Every structure is written in C-alpha cells, then in structure tokens.
Amino acid sequence: MTLRVYNTLTRRKEEFQPIEPGKVRMYLCGPTVYKPAHIGHLVGPVIFDTIKRYLTYLGYDVTFVINITDVDDKLINRAREQGCSVQELARRMEQDYFENLRTIGVDTVDHFPRATEHIPEMIAAIQRLIEKGHAYEVDGDVYFDVTKDPDYGKLSHRRLDEMLAGARVEADERKRNPADFALWKRSKPGEPAWDSPWGPGRPGWHIECSVMSMKYLGETLDIHGGGLDLLFPHHENELAQSECCTGKPFVKYWLHNGLLRASGAGKVGGAHNRYGDLTEQQAEQEAVKLAGSKGAESVKKLFEKFSPEAIRLFILNTHYRSPIDFSEERIAEVARSLEGFYRLIETFEELTGEDFYALPAPTRRNQTTSLEGLPEEFRKELETLRDRFFECMDDDFNTGGAVGVLFELRRAINGFIASRTPGTGPLSAEDRTALRKAMTLLKELAGILGLFRKRPQRPAGADDQLVGQLIQILIDLRSEARKNRNFELADRIRDRLAELHIVLEDRPDGTRWRRE
RNA sequence: GGCGCCGUAGCCAAGUGGACUAAGGCAGCGGAUUGCAAAUCCGCCAUCGCGGGUUCGAAUCCCGCCGGCGCCUCCA
Numbered sequence: 001m002t003l004r005v006y007n008t009l010t011r012r013k014e015e016f017q018p019i020e021p022g023k024v025r026m027y028l029c030g031p032t033v034y035k036p037a038h039i040g041h042l043v044g045p046v047i048f049d050t051i052k053r054y055l056t057y058l059g060y061d062v063t064f065v066i067n068i069t070d071v072d073d074k075l076i077n078r079a080r081e082q083g084c085s086v087q088e089l090a091r092r093m094e095q096d097y098f099e100n101l102r103t104i105g106v107d108t109v110d111h112f113p114r115a116t117e118h119i120p121e122m123i124a125a126i127q128r129l130i131e132k133g134h135a136y137e138v139d140g141d142v143y144f145d146v147t148k149d150p151d152y153g154k155l156s157h158r159r160l161d162e163m164l165a166g167a168r169v170e171a172d173e174r175k176r177n178p179a180d181f182a183l184w185k186r187s188k189p190g191e192p193a194w195d196s197p198w199g200p201g202r203p204g205w206h207i208e209c210s211v212m213s214m215k216y217l218g219e220t221l222d223i224h225g226g227g228l229d230l231l232f233p234h235h236e237n238e239l240a241q242s243e244c245c246t247g248k249p250f251v252k253y254w255l256h257n258g259l260l261r262a263s264g265a266g267k268v269g270g271a272h273n274r275y276g277d278l279t280e281q282q283a284e285q286e287a288v289k290l291a292g293s294k295g296a297e298s299v300k301k302l303f304e305k306f307s308p309e310a311i312r313l314f315i316l317n318t319h320y321r322s323p324i325d326f327s328e329e330r331i332a333e334v335a336r337s338l339e340g341f342y343r344l345i346e347t348f349e350e351l352t353g354e355d356f357y358a359l360p361a362p363t364r365r366n367q368t369t370s371l372e373g374l375p376e377e378f379r380k381e382l383e384t385l386r387d388r389f390f391e392c393m394d395d396d397f398n399t400g401g402a403v404g405v406l407f408e409l410r411r412a413i414n415g416f417i418a419s420r421t422p423g424t425g426p427l428s429a430e431d432r433t434a435l436r437k438a439m440t441l442l443k444e445l446a447g448i449l450g451l452f453r454k455r456p457q458r459p460a461g462a463d464d465q466l467v468g469q470l471i472q473i474l475i476d477l478r479s480e481a482r483k484n485r486n487f488e489l490a491d492r493i494r495d496r497l498a499e500l501h502i503v504l505e506d507r508p509d510g511t512r513w514r515r516e
Numbered sequence: 517g518g519c520g521c522c523g524u525a526g527c528c529a530a531g532u533g534g535a536c537u538a539a540g541g542c543a544g545c546g547g548a549u550u551g552c553a554a555a556u557c558c559g560c561c562a563u564c565g566c567g568g569g570u571u572c573g574a575a576u577c578c579c580g581c582c583g584g585c586g587c588c589u590c591c592a
Binding site for chain 1: 519520527528530531539543549554557585586588589590592
C-alpha cells in the first residue's frame with residue numbers, strides 16, 4: 001500500500017515519496033490577521049492537520065508550519081479605523097485565530113512564524129534576487145521581473161503572453177512588465193516601515209512565505225498547501241521567486257484545497273463581500289447576515305451553535321479538493337450523525353466501566369490495534385473495514401470515504417453488542433475484551449481524522465446537577481408506575497419530558513435520559 | 517477571451533475503465549426488539565445531467581450539448 005497525492009504542479013496523482021526518507025516538511029499559507037476568523041479560515045488548517053496526523057501515523061516525522069501575515073494593506077487600513085497600531089490589531093486577531101484552531105482540534109502545527117519577525121531574511125532574499133538579475137528597484141519599490149523566469153506560470157499552468165492578453169492586469173508605469181509583482185514596497189508616511197537598502201518600506205505579500213518556509217523547512221519543501229484561491233498569483237509568485245533565489249526546486253508536492261462557499265454566492269467572506277471600511281463588529285454582522293442566508297459568520301458564533309467536532313466532521317466529510325457549500329442545516333445534520341457515536345461510546349463505558357477517551361489507542365500504523373482472539377466473523381469484519389479506511393486515506397487523503405468506513409465500523413460494533421446482550425445479562429469477560437479492542441480500533445482510526453479525542457463538552461448550565469437529580473426522581477416514579485402497569489402515567493411523564501427535549505430510553509438495565 | 521472544476525437517490529456525499537447487481541450520512545418506509553416508545557439491529561429506497569462514440573466491458577475514457585461554479589483583483 002502506498003500513499004498517492006494529487007500534485008497541482010503535475011496535475012496528477014503521484015506516489016508520495018518524501019525528499020528525505022522518514023521526514024516530511026509541510027507548509028500551509030496562513031491568514032492575514034486583520035479580522036475575526038470565519039469558518040473558511042479553518043478549512044485549510046483542519047485538512048492539513050488531518051494530513052499531518054495521517055503522515056505521522058504512517059511513521060513520518062512531520063514538521064508543519066503555518067505563517068501569520070501580520071503586515072499588509074488590509075491590516076494597515078483596519079488598524080487606522082480602529083485607532084490602534086497594526087501590531088495591536090494583528091496580535092488580537094492572531095489570538096482569535098489560535099483559539100479557533102485549538103477549539104477545532106488543530107494542534108499539530110510546529111511553528112507559526114510571523115512575517116514581521118523575518119524582515120531581515122526577506123531583505124536578504126530580495127537582495128539576492130536583485131543580484132541574480134531577477135528583480136529591479138524603482139524608487140524604493142522592488143519588483144520581481146517575470147520575464148527573466150522561463151518557468152513562470154508552470155504551477156497555475158498559465159502562459160505569460162496569455163496573461164498579458166487578458167488585459168485585466170492593470171499596467172503600472174513603474175513596472176517593466178504588467179505581471180511583475182512587488183517584493184518590497186516603499187512605505188507611505190504613517191505606515192509600518194523597516195529600513196532597507198532601498199529605503200524605508202515593507203515586504204510584498206509573497207516574499208514572506210518563501211523566506212519563512214525555507215527558514216523553517218529548508219530550500220525544498222515536501223508539501224506546500226493552501227486554498228485554491230491562492231494558486232494564482234500567490235503560489236505562482238512564491239514559487240518563481242523561491243526557485244530563482246535558490247536555483248533549487250521549491251516544492252515537491254503542491255496541494256490545494258477547495259474553498260468553502262456560500263451556496264452559489266461565491267466564496268464566503270471573499271472578494272464579493274468587501275469589508276474594507278467596516279469596523280470589526282460591522283464585519284461580523286455582515287458575516288452573520290451572509291450566514292442567515294447561507295454565508296459564513298465568525299467561527300466563534302458558529303461554535304456556539306455547533307460542536308467543534310461537528311464542524312470538523314462537516315469539513316472532512318467532503319474530499320479536500322472539492323468545494324463545500326456552507327449551510328447550517330448541513331452542519332446540523334452532521335451533528336445528528338455524530339450522536340450515534342456518542343451513544344455507542346456511552347454504552348461501551350456503561351458495559352465495561354472503562355473510559356473510552358482514556359483508552360490507549362495506537363498512533364502508528366505498524367502498531368495497529370491487535371484483533372487477536374476476537375470472534376472470527378467480527379474480527380474479519382473489523383479487519384476489512386480497517387483496510388478500507390487505509391485505502392481511502394492512501395488515495396489522496398480521501399477523508400470522505402474514510403468517514404463512511406467509520407460509520408460502518410460503528411454499526412459493526414453495535415451489532416456485536418446487540419448480539420451479546422440479549423437480556424439484562426452483563427457481558428462476559430471475553431466479550432468485554434473483544435468490545436474493548438473494537439472500540440480501541442475505532443478510537444485509533446477516528447483519531448487520524450482528529451475525531452473523538454476528547455469528551456465533547458455538553459452545553460452545561462450551573463444547575464446541571466440539580467436538573468439531573470430532578471429528572472432522576474421523575475424516572476424513578478415512572479419506573480414504579482410501569483411496574484404497576486400504569487402505562488398511562490408512565491407515558492405522560494415521558495411525553496411531558498419530551499416537550500422539554502428530554503428523551504427517555506428504557507433499556508433492559510434501566511432507564512437512560514438525554515437532551516435532544 | 518484564457519486556464520480549470522463540477523453535475524451520482526428527496527438532500528449531502530465516496531467511487532473516476534472490470535470484486536459497481538454504485539460506500540456512508542441525513543430524511544423516509546417495512547421488520548425484529550419494546551407495554552407503547554426511544555436506542556440498536558436487519559431490510560427497502562440511484563441504470564450515475566442529456567446525446568453520440570471508443571471498448572469484450574464505462575458512473576469512470578473521447579466528442580457534442582445542457583446546467584452550475586472557480587481563478588485570471590493581496591480572498592484561507
């Protein structure tokens with residue numbers, strides 16, 4: 001079994017072979033931290049976090065970097081409106097971003113380099129490009145000369161002459177060629193500025209990614225990721241300047257994820273919705289408005305409505321290269337489908353007295369959960385499902401297929417339980433062991449997708465304990481009524497509770513309740 | 517105008533030449549179970565946008581058409 005990945009550069013699925021055996025160097029373009037994150041900002045991180053989890057599971061030592069763009073026009077404008085410094089705004093939004101990543105379980109990132117902390121390296125790279133004749137200075141601005149790079153356009157598969165014919169690139173008198181892009185921008189008064197050989201200024205957008213990725217990962221990366229929207233011009237430019245600078249291949253595998261979009265309305269929070277001169281709060285309201293009619297809203301608000309796990313599964317349910325239409329109904333549906341897993345986990349814990357989330361699940365493929373000693377049929381079923389899970393993941397990280405397998409695994413385990421607990425009898429020691437192994441496998445595979453790693457936080461009020469005790473009283477009274485065959489009363493209790501979204505389940509071993 | 521993507525059941529979605537008489541989820545329906553439910557299990561629910569072609573064989577490849585979308589604007 002080999003891992004195959006789709007490479008934008010070659011437009012083909014290729015066998016994954018890292019440059020240095022056993023090591024993977026991975027870079028993902030991160031956010032410009034100028035406004036609160038919306039769910040679209042989480043798509044890339046969730047996908048590449050999952051990719052890192054799988055690569056790690058396969059035994060690779062993975063270094064994963066996401067950059068933080070903390071200087072740029074949008075930040076400058078926004079900070080001005082808010083009357084704070086660019087740095088203040090950037091740090092605040094960066095915190096918001098980190099919090100969201102934590103919430104949704106993205107915790108495999110090794111470095112979050114900030115652009116502003118790598119200015120000297122950028123200046124050095126720009127100087128090198130000038131020396132090599134790939135860049136030129138005009139009045140304190142430095143541009144990359146695309147005509148000096150015969151490879152320019154190879155990533156996005158565009159030809160320079162065609163691009164120029166497109167006539168949408170507005171000609172700037174100062175550039176030698178309309179497609180040339182800024183490496184260094186002279187700063188206007190009042191803007192953040194750093195000293196450079198070309199006078200005070202700040203870096204262009206693309207150079208930070210070249211410099212920071214190479215600083216933390218070396219001159220050639222194994223994987224470079226980002227949204228499809230970044231393919232051109234950002235990644236094309238990044239690639240051009242990097243290779244012209246080092247003379248070496250910059251990236252072996254370019255991976256691009258599809259974008260989240262408001263149904264038929266273009267990308268969420270994208271070019272169609274200009275937040276340019278809105279305040280933070282207005283921007284958020286604007287986003288909510290979109291959400292009301294199918295757009296995005298700030299992730300924070302979304303987390304109030306849906307569990308992070310549901311949002312994560314919503315993202316991973318679709319193949320990463322496909323676009324996803326955002327819709328709350330869809331997320332709600334996914335959330336509902338998760339309930340079955342939570343019930344299984346609960347059942348498992350009641351049946352065995354174990355803590356599912358504390359089960360020591362293997363984290364490497366070559367140490368996968370042993371299914372020795374399980375009933376033959378059950379064991380075969382689990383093995384087949386496990387193989388299918390790997391097949392999916394090996395095929396360009398087909399998380400959608402892998403999720404499907406997880407659901408089948410759930411059904412297999414439920415079926416096993418159903419076949420072993422016909423009456424009230426407790427599980428035999430053997431069956432308990434079998435169940436434990438099956439659940440360990442579930443945890444192992446789900447963990448690769450970043451699911452079921454922590455007990456979900458149920459919306460809990462301060463008087464939750466009291467509520468539980470009160471419901472228990474009602475359950476006890478109802479049980480007595482049932483024992484006396486007073487079903488009318490028993491049903492009335494159940495119906496009244498249902499009105500309050502409290503669902504009762506009568507099981508052989510007693511009545512269980514849950515909120516819905 | 518250039519480059520590219522997509523169209524699979526009521527909805528979402530995997531599969532992209534042969535184990536497909538097409539995963540999985542949500543919703544729905546039937547059965548087992550239950551005092552009745554809930555939960556769970558079993559079963560049912562798609563000739564893969566349309567028309568041609570290639571092939572022993574196509575959801576999967578080619579051509580045409582229809583419909584939807586992205587990029588070519590410092591938007592993840």
